[in-house]
Amino acid sequence: MKYGTVHFEDVQVGDEIPPLVKGPIQQIQLTRYAGASGDFNPIHQDQEFARAAGMGGVFAHGMLSMGFVAQALTDWAGAGGVHKLGVRFAALVRLKDIVTCKGRVLAKSSKDDVHLVELEVWAENQRGEKVVTGKATLALPAHE
Amino acid sequence: MPITINKGILGKEYPPYAVTVERGKIKEFARAIGDLNPFYLDDSVGRASPWGDVIAPPTFAISFRDEVADSSALLRDLGVDISRVLHGEQEFEIFRQLTPGQTYLCRTKVLDVYEKTGRSGPVAFVVRETAVTDRTNEIVATMRHVTVVRL
Numbered sequence: 001m002k003y004g005t006v007h008f009e010d011v012q013v014g015d016e017i018p019p020l021v022k023g024p025i026q027q028i029q030l031t032r033y034a035g036a037s038g039d040f041n042p043i044h045q046d047q048e049f050a051r052a053a054g055m056g057g058v059f060a061h062g063m064l065s066m067g068f069v070a071q072a073l074t075d076w077a078g079a080g081g082v083h084k085l086g087v088r089f090a091a092l093v094r095l096k097d098i099v100t101c102k103g104r105v106l107a108k109s110s111k112d113d114v115h116l117v118e119l120e121v122w123a124e125n126q127r128g129e130k131v132v133t134g135k136a137t138l139a140l141p142a143h144e
Numbered sequence: 145m146p147i148t149i150n151k152g153i154l155g156k157e158y159p160p161y162a163v164t165v166e167r168g169k170i171k172e173f174a175r176a177i178g179d180l181n182p183f184y185l186d187d188s189v190g191r192a193s194p195w196g197d198v199i200a201p202p203t204f205a206i207s208f209r210d211e212v213a214d215s216s217a218l219l220r221d222l223g224v225d226i227s228r229v230l231h232g233e234q235e236f237e238i239f240r241q242l243t244p245g246q247t248y249l250c251r252t253k254v255l256d257v258y259e260k261t262g263r264s265g266p267v268a269f270v271v272r273e274t275a276v277t278d279r280t281n282e283i284v285a286t287m288r289h290v291t292v293v294r295l
Binding site: 022029032033035036037038039041042043049052053054061062063064066067068070071073074075078079080082083084085086087088089 | 169172173175176177178179181183184193194195199201202203206207209215226227228229230231232233234235236237238239241288294
């Protein structure tokens, strides 16, 4: 099931979530993301501007890649389960790049019927270089 | 010759601003990411959900903007051009789901400003935190933004 809900008891430390493959990144997606997020920095839209800024050309909003990572988490655990997501933007994502989001369970804890899993999350490009690294905390449902 | 930034903004609290979440903006945001989760896009799935309506994707609050308090205001205060900034880090802590029609108050403050010399030269880091609260002043989410300025 694409939008499945994983249960707390079924998750083990060390488990990896299903990888989510996004892209190839196209200019139109960066333009749509600009409109949706309100981030109209021309460095994501205008090749000449991005080159003049010393960035070697247009690159994707870091927040778009973070959105991909969040999607990998919610595709796995269900919408509404993300309590915390923190990332570092480790490398630029360029046009035509393919971004694969991954995650691995680091820890599990339960308190007062709230069941949390902590994950290491990252996204890598088609050359295996990490473009995003971070951590997430998700609340998962338990079996009845 | 590296530029200098205005470090006087350390501790600055920006004026609070209100944002009302629009149903269409949630959907536009999810679609821009390519995340077609029905809990964001399908009103009938939302109605039947524990939240009683569609919810926003985890990073949606990044779209909460106000011209006197957002990143453009930060750049004006720092005295730097937009072509020099990069997004270094971002964190969201989500206590409750954002839903359409709700009005939230955003308060942003500058927590830290520091400089370092990185692989590609001197850079400054500016750390801001935005608290998102509801009408009863209860915390709904916090965002921590780390902006990198190439000096």
